[in-house]
Amino acid sequence: MRLQVTAVVLSCALASSTTAWAQFGALKKLGDKVAEKAGEKKAEPPKAQPPEPTADAKKPQPAEQTEQTAGSQPSYKVYQNYDFVPGDTIVFEDDFRADQDGEFPAHWRLKSGQAVVNKMQGEPVFALTQGNYVVVEPRVKAARYLADPFTIEFDFYPKPGSYYPLIYLQAGDVEASLQVGIEPSISAPDVSLTGRYGNGDDAAFRDKWHHAAIVFKGGQLKMYEDQYRVLVAPDLGAFKPETLTFRGIGDPDLPMLIRNVRIANGGGMTMIDKLTKDGRLVTHGILFDVNKATIKPESMGTIRQLVSMLKENGALQVEIGGHTDADGDAAKNMTLSQARADAVKKMLVDEGIDAARLTTKGYGATKPLEPNTTPEGKANNRRVELTKTK
Numbered sequence: 607m608r609l610q611v612t613a614v615v616l617s618c619a620l621a622s623s624t625t626a627w628a629q630f631g632a633l634k635k636l637g638d639k640v641a642e643k644a645g646e647k648k649a650e651p652p653k654a655q656p657p658e659p660t661a662d663a664k665k666p667q668p669a670e671q672t673e674q675t676a677g678s679q680p681s682y683k684v685y686q687n688y689d690f691v692p693g694d695t696i697v698f699e700d701d702f703r704a705d706q707d708g709e710f711p712a713h714w715r716l717k718s719g720q721a722v723v724n725k726m727q728g729e730p731v732f733a734l735t736q737g738n739y740v741v742v743e744p745r746v747k748a749a750r751y752l753a754d755p756f757t758i759e760f761d762f763y764p765k766p767g768s769y770y771p772l773i774y775l776q777a778g779d780v781e782a783s784l785q786v787g788i789e790p791s792i793s794a795p796d797v798s799l800t801g802r803y804g805n806g807d808d809a810a811f812r813d814k815w816h817h818a819a820i821v822f823k824g825g826q827l828k829m830y831e832d833q834y835r836v837l838v839a840p841d842l843g844a845f846k847p848e849t850l851t852f853r854g855i856g857d858p859d860l861p862m863l864i865r866n867v868r869i870a871n872g873g874g875m876t877m878i879d880k881l882t883k884d885g886r887l888v889t890h891g892i893l894f895d896v897n898k899a900t901i902k903p904e905s906m907g908t909i910r911q912l913v914s915m916l917k918e919n920g921a922l923q924v925e926i927g928g929h930t931d932a933d934g935d936a937a938k939n940m941t942l943s944q945a946r947a948d949a950v951k952k953m954l955v956d957e958g959i960d961a962a963r964l965t966t967k968g969y970g971a972t973k974p975l976e977p978n979t980t981p982e983g984k985a986n987n988r989r990v991e992l993t994k995t996k
Contacts, residue, residue: 682901682906684833685833685903685906685907686906687833688830688833688904688906688907689907689910690819690821690835690907691907691908692870692890693755693757693873693890694890695871695986696868696870696985696986697746697748697751697752698713698744698867698869698981699867699868699981699982699985700867700981701730701865701867702723703730705723705730706723707723707725709723711723711732713744714742714743715742716741716742717742717851718737718740718741719734719735719738720734720735720736720737720856721735721740721856722735726763729865730865731865732863732867733861733862734771734852734863734864736857737855737856738855739853739854739856740853740854740855740856740862741852742851742852743849743850743851743852744850746869749849750848750849751871752775752848752850752871753872754823754824755821755822755823755871755872755873756822756870756871757819757820757821757822757868757869757873758773758822758850758868758869759817759818759820760866760867760868761818761864761866762786762816762862762864763813763814763816763863763864763865764811764812764813764862765812765860765861765863766809767860768812768861769856769857769862770785770787770854771862771864772784772853773850774850775822775845776848776849776850777845777846777847777849782794782847783853784820784829786818786829786831787803787811788803788807788808788811789802789806790802790831791837792827792829792837794842794843796842796843797842799837800837801838802836803834803836804834816831816832817832818830819831819904825842825843825844826838826839826840826842827839827842833903833904852864868985877912878919881924881994885994886991886992886993887992887993888975888989888991889908889912889989889990889991889992890985890986890988891905892905892909892950892990894946897942899945901949901950909954909957910957912992913954913957913959916954917958917959921996922996923964923965923994923995924965924993925965925966925992926951926966926991927947927967927968927990927991927992927993928942928966929943929973929974929988929989929990930970930971930987930988931983931984932978932984932987933978933984936971939971940969940972942970943968943969944967946968946990947966947967947968947990948966965995971987974987975987
C-alpha cells in the first residue's frame with residue numbers, strides 16, 4: 607500500500623514539430639548507432655552532441671554528482687534545492703506490481719518490438735528487450751489525456767552498454783522527443799538542446815537507478831534527473847502534446863529498464879490559495895517506500911513548498927491527514943496512513959515548523975476521492991490532505 611503527496615505543479619509545452627523532424631532529432635542520435643549493432647553483440651550507448659548555443663537557450667550549470675549504489679537512494683540533504691512538484695490529478699500510474707513476472711504489463715500497449723516485466727533486486731521492472739525501435743504506450747481511456755500543464759515521472763536503470771530511453775510527446779502526427787541519461791536532450795523542429803548530468807561521467811552514471819521528472823507548462827519544459835535540474839527549454843512554441851510513448855533500441859542482453867511511471871495533469875494555484883478556497887489541500891507529491899512510512903528524497907520539492915507556505919502564514923494551523931486506497935487489510939491501511947501522516951509532520955518540524963501548529967490523523971481508505979476500481983482511481987486516493995484547522 608502506498609501513499610503519495612503533491613502540491614503545486616510546474617509544467618511546460620513544446621514547439622510544433624513534424625514526425626519526420628522528430629525522427630531526424632533524438633531518434634537519429636540513436637539510429638546512427640544501428641549499423642554498429644549489426645557487427646557487434648553489444649553496442650556502445652549513444653552520445654548526444656551539444657548544439658550550437660543560442661541566445662534564448664538557458665542551460666543549467668552542471669551539479670556535482672554524488673555517489674549512489676544500485677540499491678540505495680540519495681539523502682534528503684542533496685535534495686534541498688529540488689523544486690519539482692508533480693501534477694494535481696494522476697491520469698496514469700504503474701509500478702508493475704500487479705503484473706506477472708515474464709509477461710507483458712496489462713496497462714500498456716506494445717506498438718513495436720518486444721518488452722516484458724521481470725524481477726530485478728526483488729522488484730518488478732519493465733524491460734524493453736527487443737526492437738529498433740521498441741515502442742510502448744500507456745493504456746489511458748481518454749484518447750487525448752495530456753493537458754497543459756502536465757508532469758511525467760519514472761525511474762530508469764541504464765546498464766553498462768545499453769541505450770537510454772526516449773519519451774515522445776505527440777499531438778496527432780506532430781512529435782517531439784526527449785532523451786534521458788548522462789546527456790539529456792530535446793529534439794523539435796525549432797529547438798535542439800542538450801544538457802548534462804553531474805560531471806558527465808557516463809560510466810559512473812550507469813548501473814544504478816535514477817529518477818526522471820519532466821515539467822511541461824505553457825511553452826516551457828524542464829527536465830530533472832535525481833536531485834538535479836539537467837535541462838531547461840525556455841520557449842518551445844505552441845505545440846500542445848496530447849499523448850506520449852516510450853521508445854528506444856532494445857536488446858535482450860542490454861534492455862532498457864523503467865519502473866514507477868506516473869503521469870499527472872493540473873496545477874497552477876498556490877497552496878495557500880487552495881487552502882483558502884477549499885479549506886483543504888490535496889497533495890500527491892510526497893512519495894513513500896512500499897508499505898512503509900519512509901519518505902523518498904524526491905518528495906522534497908513538495909515538502910519545501912509546504913514549509914514555505916507555513917512559514918509565510920505563521921497563524922495557519924493544519925491537520926495532516928493520511929489516506930490510502932482500498933487494497934489490503936483495512937486495519938493495516940489505517941495504521942499505515944497514520945504513520946505516514948506522522949512522518950510528514952516530523953519532516954515539517956525538522957524543517958522549522960512549530961509542532962503545535964500541526965495535528966495528524968490516519969483515515970485509511972474511508973474517504974476515497976474516486977472509485978477504487980482503476981489504477982488511476984487508486985493512485986488519486988493515495989494521498990495526504992492538509993485541512994485548515996485555524
